[in-house]
Amino acid sequence: SHVVTQSPSVSVAPGQTARIPCGGVHLGSKRVHWYQKKPGQAPVLVVYDNIDRPSGIPERFSGSFSGNTATLTINRAEAGDEADYYCQVWDGSSDRVFFGGGTKLTVL
Amino acid sequence: QVHLVQSASEVKKPGASVKVSCKTSGYTFNDYSLHWVRQAPGQGLEWIGWINPSSGDTNYAHNFQGRVTLTRDTSISTVYMAVTRLRSDDTAIYYCARPHGDMWTLYFDSWGQGTQLTV
Numbered sequence: 052s053h054v055v056t057q058s059p060s061v062s063v064a065p066g067q068t069a070r071i072p073c074g075g076v077h078l079g080s081k082r083v084h085w086y087q088k089k090p091g092q093a094p095v096l097v098v099y100d101n102i103d104r105p106s107g108i109p110e111r112f113s114g115s116f117s118g119n120t121a122t123l124t125i126n127r128a129e130a131g132d133e134a135d136y137y138c139q140v141w142d143g144s145s146d147r148v149f150f151g152g153g154t155k156l157t158v159l
Numbered sequence: 160q161v162h163l164v165q166s167a168s169e170v171k172k173p174g175a176s177v178k179v180s181c182k183t184s185g186y187t188f189n190d191y192s193l194h195w196v197r198q199a200p201g202q203g204l205e206w207i208g209w210i211n212p213s214s215g216d217t218n219y220a221h222n223f224q225g226r227v228t229l230t231r232d233t234s235i236s237t238v239y240m241a242v243t244r245l246r247s248d249d250t251a252i253y254y255c256a257r258p259h260g261d262m263w264t265l266y267f268d269s270w271g272q273g274t275q276l277t278v
Contacts, residue, residue: 082263082264082266084264084267086204088198088204093270093271093272093273094196094204094254094256096266096267096268099259099264099266099268100264100266105268135203137203139204139266139267141260141264141265143263145218146209146218147220148194148206148209148265149206150196150203150205152203153204
């Protein structure tokens with residue numbers, strides 16, 4: 052099993068830094084990817100391979116990794132960043148995908 | 160430019176079956192697997208499985224084995240997800256997604272618009 056865990060919610064004041072962790076026993080051997088999910092919209096990839104950012108994603112979004120925990124960091128948080136954020140890993144041995152439970156980011 | 164266009168919303172009764180389509184364009188259909196992910200109301204993203212359009216091989220999450228079948232029609236670059244014995248907890252938005260990756264990684268950089276299934 053590749054259980055991937057996330058805190059249910061994170062709050063941040065506008066202009067401050069939000070950190071969203073993603074943990075798992077086997078995470079250290081995996082590459083972690085992050086998606087932003089807003090109601091009524093398909094998920095959007097915001098970080099891939101732990102630290103890389105797709106084109107078009109603001110530099111305010113960044114990823115890091117330490118031990119068995121990956122972290123999505125959103126600098127200078129804006130109201131438009133309010134969304135659910137999901138981490139995702141792929142298990143090569145089973146060729147299956149696993150999502151974390153998601154973290155609701157509130158900017159208040 | 161990659162496009163994944165899904166079929167329209169569906170309303171089904173418990174015990175019925177449904178088939179959702181995902182028409183692809185903008186890339187070589189046989190070169191990428193196609194995955195399905197769903198989100199039930201108030202719940203998180205849940206991976207369902209994938210199909211290899213070239214070989215027809217499939218792989219399903221444990222929760223969906225036996226009730227979900229993925230197929231494809233290479234002549235029209237379209238994949239299908241059939242779900243049988245529908246239950247109320249199958250009510251969700253279903254997404255198809257094209258992965259990017261290699262032997263070390265896999266992530267989704269293209270998504271369909273989603274298909275609402277209500278049971």
